[in-house]
Amino acid sequence: MSTGTAELEERRARLEAARDALTGLDEVLAGACGNDLGALMELLDEVAARASAGRVVVALEAVRRGEAAGSATHAWIRQHAPSLRQSGAAALARLVVDVAAGDTPTHRRDPDPDTPLGVVWAAVRTGEIEAHTGCAVLRETTRLAPLLQPAALPTATTGLVALAAEHGPAVMRRLRPRLLAEHGRDGTLEDLHTHLAAAARLSTPRIESGDLTEYQLWMTPEQAATLEAAIGPLSAPAPNEQTGEPDLRPAGQRRVEALTTVCATATTLHTGTHDTDRGPDTTLHLTIPLTDLTSGTTRDPGELLADLTDQAVPSATAPLPSSSTARRAGTVLATTADGTLLPPETVRRLGCDAGLLVHLLGARGEPLTLTRILRLYTRGQRRHLLLR
Template sequence: MELLDEVAARASAARVVVVLEAVRRGEVAGSATHAWVRQHAPSLRQSGAAAVARIVVDVAAGDTPTQRRDPDPDSPLGVVWSAVRTGEVEAHTGCAVLRETTRLAPLLQPNAIPTATAGLVALAAEHGPAVMRRLRPRLLAEHGRDDALQDLHTCLATAARLSMPHIESADLTEYQLWMTPEQAATLEAAIGPLSAPAPNDETGEPDLRPAGQRRVEALTAVCATATTLHTGTHDTDRGPDTTLHLTIPLTDLT
């Protein structure tokens, strides 16, 4: 399997290089590159043809009528092209990295853009392009322009929201929650330790609750604690240690 995977990766890289050669020789150009790739690489008709054509057209755009010019190796395109033509990442992954660097470039220090792009390539090569977004807050914190991270959080704050409760089947209540990175970190810091599995200390029985159940119970515990803390008027008068909630049918209460 490892040998076959290496062959496939090298063949994928060679395929992109051949498409670039076809563009540079004048076999095809511009928007017609996609159709040319689909014609000569039938396996890419399922997916991937558009990404191959896109990255090749971008690389070829740097050529002059008399000279082939590969992209600057320190530019985002140069970093990504180096990874694609060596088989480190597929063309569609390279395009995803370029889209992410396009979003980040206005927020980063100019001299940090090659480093950020290389980090995104390494992360995407190891875990796939969907994971790249997790690196965005760290990149902005370490390499962002002055106040870039704070400006992003301020912008995101207007989109963060908690939906009204919606009663689903089996009387479960559904919420939808969107949070800024700072808000999400605060939430995880509060419920993370409380949502860890809690085996029975006396019997040794493992905690069989699913992760989702543990997390919602941890969130409920945090909210209950906050409610108790706010029943008093100051720190030395925080209300009763235990609160009892009774649910009584209206007929019985009457």
């Protein structure tokens, strides 16, 4: 018996012993004390992760030997790994077939570690992520590949793997705006927001007689940030000033009442029944480096900064050209939309309207200036413009 065969038989015996040890485990758990249960759970989790990785390499070996191939791989896995019939068999089959596709008639070749498949395969074969999670990461990298700079794709894939391993594949889409802002091709984030605008919509009301009216709302990041800036302060809990009793309204009720207040204010503005000049209806805080704010423009950074602040800025404050790793986006602050990324073009457009506070940062992240909240046009003047 060869050395390799003997080692395989020894490992098979250990696996059978582990299987026997897990059988009837619930019957002896009463003897656990202290932190035994936590330590036992950690051990079981590690064993399960290693077993998952073991199934992957065994399935790949079956494909490479021809015991399973192409569409038959799924059936082979379902036959020999019945627990995966519930879910996971298709993802495992897809992954091992993709990995085996890189083989040549004379050599077995693992995927290039600098490709998305190579990054995902390294994580799956070690048990860091499950095969179905790896397939989800590959689907996301396929969507991102045309949008990112080619050199950034392995880095982005590594970040997605780490995020999926920590929080599951469902949260990967949250990282997409950050990846596009930091590693996307020029104008990618702006293009994404433009395409999202066509998909944003507010449904017509679904009215039930004597019951609540239902709406469905889909918004772009810019629209959502503006909405949260408007209703956020109004939806905060408001204790009774006289009695000190807490505000017992649930968050959903406070938010819809805040939205109603904003809509009522807008209605009085258009009808001319609201005479108090309170300035802008909403205030949106953004931080953005000056290099990012001026990217895509031909104007001197000092001139653009002066337009936003009404302050003369020496040309010496003009930053160095932004690098490919620049964030190239503004970050929303001080609302429930914190962290939302907006493209520089959107920030520049918002900078022409009322109620925007831009915290400009220099090339090294140092604060340069804080724009004012009151713009040149008062509410009364804006009302007059509406009549023209």
